[in-house]
Amino acid sequence: MCYAIPAKLTAINGQIGMLDYFGEQRKVLLDETENYQIGDYVFAQGGIVVSKLEEAEALAILDAWKDIFFELKRQDQELAQVNLQTASPNILSILQKANHGQEITRADAEILLQLQHPHELKVLYEVANAVRQKVHGNASCIHGIIEFSNYCKNSCHYCGIRCERDIPRYRMQPEEIIELARDTMQRYGFKAFVLQSGEDEWYDDAMLEKIVSTIKHLGALVFLSIGIRSAESYQRLYQAGARAALLRFETSNAATFEKLRPGTSFNERINLLRELKTMGYIIATGFIIGFPGETHAETIGNILLAKSLQPDMHSFGPLIPTVDTPLASYPKLTKAEVLKVIAVTRLLDRNSNILVTSALETLDASARKEAFLAGANSMMINLTPLEYREQYAIYDNRACKLSVDDAVSDTVQLLFSLGRAPTDLSMKAGN
Numbered sequence: 001m002c003y004a005i006p007a008k009l010t011a012i013n014g015q016i017g018m019l020d021y022f023g024e025q026r027k028v029l030l031d032e033t034e035n036y037q038i039g040d041y042v043f044a045q046g047g048i049v050v051s052k053l054e055e056a057e058a059l060a061i062l063d064a065w066k067d068i069f070f071e072l073k074r075q076d077q078e079l080a081q082v083n084l085q086t087a088s089p090n091i092l093s094i095l096q097k098a099n100h101g102q103e104i105t106r107a108d109a110e111i112l113l114q115l116q117h118p119h120e121l122k123v124l125y126e127v128a129n130a131v132r133q134k135v136h137g138n139a140s141c142i143h144g145i146i147e148f149s150n151y152c153k154n155s156c157h158y159c160g161i162r163c164e165r166d167i168p169r170y171r172m173q174p175e176e177i178i179e180l181a182r183d184t185m186q187r188y189g190f191k192a193f194v195l196q197s198g199e200d201e202w203y204d205d206a207m208l209e210k211i212v213s214t215i216k217h218l219g220a221l222v223f224l225s226i227g228i229r230s231a232e233s234y235q236r237l238y239q240a241g242a243r244a245a246l247l248r249f250e251t252s253n254a255a256t257f258e259k260l261r262p263g264t265s266f267n268e269r270i271n272l273l274r275e276l277k278t279m280g281y282i283i284a285t286g287f288i289i290g291f292p293g294e295t296h297a298e299t300i301g302n303i304l305l306a307k308s309l310q311p312d313m314h315s316f317g318p319l320i321p322t323v324d325t326p327l328a329s330y331p332k333l334t335k336a337e338v339l340k341v342i343a344v345t346r347l348l349d350r351n352s353n354i355l356v357t358s359a360l361e362t363l364d365a366s367a368r369k370e371a372f373l374a375g376a377n378s379m380m381i382n383l384t385p386l387e388y389r390e391q392y393a394i395y396d397n398r399a400c401k402l403s404v405d406d407a408v409s410d411t412v413q414l415l416f417s418l419g420r421a422p423t424d425l426s427m428k429a430g431n
């Protein structure tokens with residue numbers, strides 16, 4: 001199974017290229033234009049061409065995909081039907097508006113987040129799924145995540161790897177990280193790697209540059225998730241080949257942020273996110289749902305702050321109260337609260353991808369499928385070696401126990417059952 005479908009480069013105009021996937025067109029960024037020519041077969045991730053492959057290899061992969069590609073699309077379309085007849089009068093006009101292509105307002109979003117009745121939630125999820133289908137087709141991005149260090153200098157009140165916590169700590173050596181990326185790329189075809197850690201200054205810029213540049217040159221999109229570093233460091237890492245950054249702002253409430261993240265600054269984080277965007281990074285950002293005292297209005301503020309940062313991908317998940325942290329005895333959210341946030345995010349920001357996070361899966365093992373049917377279209381597969389994974393205890397009982405082999409087959413099964421395909425075809429050319 002390959003985690004990306006190759007495409008043919010059909011036009012080049014400066015740094016912008018046009019890709020053809022079985023007749024569908026998609027605009028892409030060509031990072032190193034000198035390496036590509038019209039007619040080349042390439043892999044793209046997040047709207048960026050990451051590698052080239054031989055025609056014979058591309059044709060063999062495309063041949064294996066060609067029947068299933070259209071069958072999956074048909075299946076996705078079938079699953080994306082909406083039956084608005086069951087919508088109550090108070091939400092009908094909002095859902096109709098969303099279903100007809102308009103973005104909803106803050107007030108609409110607040111009404112939707114209050115919904116409780118299962119039949120109302122069902123229709124909300126259906127509309128969000130239909131919007132996802134219309135805007136993104138059946139494309140799903142699947143990234144591999146490597147959690148390379150659980151050392152962290154911060155002491156966030158919710159986080160299980162906060163520095164005060166007495167847990168076994170590990171650091172993967174640069175070579176180990178690179179080899180893991182190389183191996184999982186060869187074995188499973190991953191084309192995008194999220195490199196995540198606590199805020200760990202043991203990895204200096206030069207070390208990170210080497211990791212980033214080697215993995216980029218393997219032909220993959222490198223996604224950094226390393227927390228706050230100086231703009232200069234991020235600039236150097238961009239030059240080394242990193243093209244995406246996952247950095248949550250955690251909450252749009254600056255007072256809550258500073259209370260739960262002692263010694264860190266809300267403005268610094270938001271400013272860094274803006275700078276990363278300006279540098280050219282693809283942004284993934286978001287928040288934790290359900291901090292103490294959070295209202296629905298605040299959750300909507302979180303979604304809208306994320307949207308204002310122009311993310312390629314939204315990443316948010318429920319708070320999982322974790323032993324040995326100040327929020328240990330705080331209540332958990334229900335699955336429906338999280339699915340509602342996914343659906344409402346889809347209606348507030350139609351064009352971005354929405355990630356299904358492992359915090360949601362931890363809340364409920366069956367939630368991943370429901371999330372994909374409520375507006376989400378991306379996920380990550382955990383590649384961290386099992387001996388470290390348990391120690392990356394950002395919260396209790398994380399849903400990440402499967403071996404990479406099992407996680408890959410599990411994911412393929414899920415995606416195929418939903419008519420989804422791992423292409424970079426989300427948002428067609430011209431959008």
Ligand code: 5AD
Nearest residue numbers: 158159248318319320322359394395
């Ligand atoms: N529950 C849910 N998410 C958490 N994170 C950290 N601790 C928790 C928790 N207890 C999230 C934060 C961080 C991401 C890597 O993990 O949002 O940005």
